[in-house]
Amino acid sequence: MPVQNRSLEYALLGCLALLWGSSYMWISLALETIPPATLIAIRVALACAVLLAIMAFRGIRMPLDKRSWWQFFVQSLVNSTGPWLLLAWGQQYAGTAVSSVLNSTSPLWVFALSYLLLKSGQRPGRLQFTGAMAGFCGIVLIVGVGALEDIGQNLLPQLAVLFSAVLYGFAALRGRVFSGLPPIVSAIGTLLCSCLVLIPMSLIADRPWQLEPDLTALGAAAILGIACTALAFLIYFRLLRTLGPMGTASQAYLRSGIGVFLGVVFLSETLDLETFAGICLAIFGVVLINWPKNNKSQVTPAVGKEVS
Template structure:
């Protein structure tokens, strides 16, 4: 439940950071994978491996998938919004769009989720603090990536539009995810990925003829990393956070992907961080905090009944 007091805010923020890292790494996995594996077959294998892994874990934990047809229809809708369409679009687009531009185009999910929540579903409170968090997060993302990344905007219009469409799908998936509040997080994760695999495998067989593909070892390892960590594990964390942080709060991970990439560059590649980047990181942290940390409950003011007040006033000299 969103705003449940039993949930530790520190735990929720740690999970949000983990999700941001896993999905932030997915851009690199995809970039390497599609070098030798066609996008459609790459995503078909991604959903198949991830769903098979989740099913094995669920069997070990004794969790069963629902047999309700209504629930499976919801799994199918979630699959289209959260895996089939956006996964394929991003994989196709990253054959020509650089990772920095893909990140900034894909970072608008919190804004779209906020607008959808505010204007359409209204299933959770939309506050001025969340709006402030979204604006701060977007400002920080632009500062970190740098305006030079936008120089390629428009050069390859169709791939860029594909990433924007994927962003719209992710926002819709965040809003639609409210339908799975009563389920264990592994159930919608596995169910939606199974539906995704059921759609993508026949398409890849028909379009790509995967038996003719010669994949490099780098692409295969990228596929495994993407499937196990950035899909199976990430989806479980995603649906867990949907129950606690809500739609807008969970999509804050779209902003955290960028600073995580910068910090990895500093530690691993010894890249320099400018003052502008540090300012951007501060904006992102402030924005995520505003969208995810629950507001303190108001302290109730002890008041006397009206008749007692009148009685006291009468006794006052």
């Protein structure tokens, strides 16, 4: 899909980073009275309900063939169910700082996996690699260089967080197989398949009918489902068609900066020089990753070789 208005796509990229960057705050509020498995199930189920209502209003229908639903199911494993469960478990033991660094590596994984899975004309170039490295260095500065000292101490949880980033990278590349579908169809198909796994898991693990969540937790869960999942997935699948996998994955570099911004505005935290430099470097990396290419064929994500 040719990029007609790059300013709009970049604004949507920032919006996606805001939605997913703020999700950590809402998750922390909801987890006070709602267990992780149940929270994720509520998040996905609510997002599905909202998107299905929108789809019904617009008169859009889901595909019914087996191949499409198999593609949706695989995408749900690498785009939502797998990464969310790995993060929920790994971050408890790996630590927030290390998890932030490891989880922000998804653009690097997009770059690496593209050389294994895509044709030469569809791979990102040197400018995108430079941007990916600059963005990653910016994340290290934002989180704090000292966080790297903890890498390797809780190896298994850290590997779980890192693998979630690998799955996000693969999901961004694989999302190209849905380029012929409206973003809302891709989002609903993926989230419905996630529900098939997450809701039974919640019923078995948490017995949610026995829970007594407070209003704050319920409100946070509602925001997670409606804004950070339903709206975010619509934007995500649109950006895969316009900015491509590498450009869409670059929002990982903006999330940490947004987290710092929210902390300064709402939690009265301070912004030191190292963190500010990291935010600037992360933004610079995103700019390089999304810099318009001269090769027109690289601007429009090709569908030629599917990643299944």
